[in-house]
Amino acid sequence: METEGGSNQTRVTEFVFLGFSGVPTGQTFLFLLFLAIYLVTLAGNSAILVLIQTDSHLRSPMYFFLSHLSCLDLCYSSVTLPKILVNLLRQRHTISYNQCMAQMFFLMTCAGSECALLAVMAYDRYAAICEPLRYTQLMSKPVCVLLATASWIWGLLDSTLHTALTANLAFCGANQIHHIFCDVPPLLKIACSDTYVNEMALHAASVFVGLSPFLLVVVSYIYILSAILQIRSSTGRQKAFSTCASHMLVVAIYFGMANVNYNRPRAGYSLEVDTLISSLFCIVTPMLNPLIYSLRNREVKEALRKMLGGQKKERVSSHKPASSSPSRPVDDHFQNPLAKHKGHAGTDS
Known part of the structure; x- marks a missing residue:
């Protein structure tokens, strides 16, 4: 800590995390555990990115957005x-x-x-199932790029606001954070200046940044469910529902953990519970997302099998005449992947 010139007030130059203070003898185990989680997260999300970039069957808006989700999860884990x-x-x-x-x-x-x-991603599923005839128009390449870019900017603006407000707070000698990484709520607890504006900004963000997207997801799936129930074929209903199953599971885990993590009671949780919740939200969730999509998605599993053990099959197919394997459209990245199924986009199983 440093003493401000001409005053007795000290300026904090370093923070101390207390999140693991309850397990002083288990540091080695925790290191190995978090290292394993990090390696699995890197491997899983990197594999998703490589598969989407290299496999021609994963050329649809759904996988375009999934690649951005994997990139976000890689960043998420690498930050903490x-x-x-x-x-x-x-x-x-x-x-x-x-x-x-x-x-x-x-x-x-x-x-x-x-x-x-x-x-x-929920809007993409809505467009694929509820508006199949206009899908390629609603989810054209420029639209998808714009939506993905807007998502990144949305988070950037939110973080800029919170970081600027937090940087203006004074930490008068209190430098012990009851957490395992730096986040807004635990920093507000140890600030010695007025945090009213910061708390109002945090509540506003929970509405606009957290609740609003969640409500859009809920509305999208209400329309999707209504459309699925109108499908006469049981196979068609199952196909349409399965294409949303992975995304719904990811949404439930992410928004559920975010709500518990940021909308905590004013008194907060115990240090151990707080550490567990934060670990699940910011560390374990990015590891689960690629596992959920790879285990639930038939196209991803087939692409993974091809990448790991399909070299022999590719060599055999390379000896066939060129005319026997018609070329795919040059710009097929943003075609409805299941147009032949009359709008039931996606091939999750």
């Missing part, structure tokens, strides 16, 4: 886990003031962007 691993390894759970502000900024960017992106 490397610092946690370093602290566990050296058994000194500290972070500098500037690093804390930067960590909070990127964390809030990822959180706000993922909320918006999940709403965009």
Whole structure:
């Protein structure tokens, strides 16, 4: 800490995390656990990105947005886990003031962007199932790029506001954060200046950045469910429902954990419960998303099998005459993937 010139007030230059103070003898186990989670997160999301970029069957808006979700999850984990691993390894759970502000900024960017992106993905499912004849128009390439860009900007604006407000707070010697990484709520607890504006901004963000996208998801799935119930074929209903199953599961986990993490009681939770909830929301969720999509999605599983063990099959097909395998459209990335099924987009199983 540094003393401000001409006053007895000290300026905090370093914060101390207390999240793991309850397990002083289990640092090695925690290091191995979080390292395993980080490696699985990197491998799973990187595999999704590689598959979508290399497999010609994963050329639809649904997978375009899924690639952005995987990119967000990679950023999400990389914002918090490397610092946690370093602290566990050296058994000194500290972070500098500037690093804390930067960590909070990127964390809030990822959180706000993922909320918006999940709403965009719900709209894509609505367009594919409820508006199949206009799907290619509603989800054209320019529209998809615009929606993905807007999702990132949405989170960036939210994090800029919170970081600017938090940077203006004074921390008068209190530098112990009851958390495992820098986030807005735990920092507001230890600030010695008035946090009313910050708290109002946090409540406003929970409505506009969190609740609004969630309501858009709910409205989209109300229309989707109504359309699915009107399908006469049981196979068609199952196909239409399965294309939304993975996304609904991801939405339920993400928004559920976000609500518990940010809309906590004013008194807060115990340190152990707070640490567990934050770990589930910001660390475990990014690891689960690629697993959910890969296990529930037949096209992703087929692409993964092809990448891991399908080299022999590709060599055999390469000996066939060129005329036997008609070429795909040059710009098929934004075609309705199941137009032949009359609008039941997606092939999850």
